[in-house]
Amino acid sequence: MPVEGEQELQVKKEQKSPNASIGEGSIKEEVKRRSFISWLAVAWVAFAAATGGFLTMILRIFFPNVLFEPPQSFKIGPPEEYEIGIVDIRWQAKFGTWIIRDSETIYALSTVCTHLGCTPNWLENENKFKCPCHGSGFRKTGINFEGPAPRPLERYRIVMADDGQILIDKSRKFQYEKGQWSDPESFLMV
């Protein structure tokens, strides 16, 4: 029979070194718990990504890509602002239009080359539009005379607005080869 001192020593040993089988179980539980937390985190990330993608799709439906283009109709001031014999290029960049005034009329020419759509340059010294892409040349009237362009430049509708300004309407075009340059809205009498 153990003496009292040995019994106390035995109790202390048991308290200090817990049962080995209980320790292994705790570690396994801990590993399982951490694994579960990791999977939970992955699941949350996947859920958040899927939700984000879905919301993005919804937003794309309500806010689709919109191409902002300049308006088809615009005013260019009164006829007095345009000099006879001058090709006015101030509306070229924004509206793709040249304004030309001769002794009797003002007309609006499209800046789109009728070959493949490049923008010709106005060459004041040579008195012609010259396309940099394949060399087509156009007279001040818009008539083609050199290079591969198959037809003249197009003209836009031009009328006087109520406020005394010239109004250009690009939604209506006039083609020389179809006899449309005689239409009263293809030029403005001045």
Ligand code: FES
């Ligand atoms: S696009 Fe102008 S000549 Fe070809």
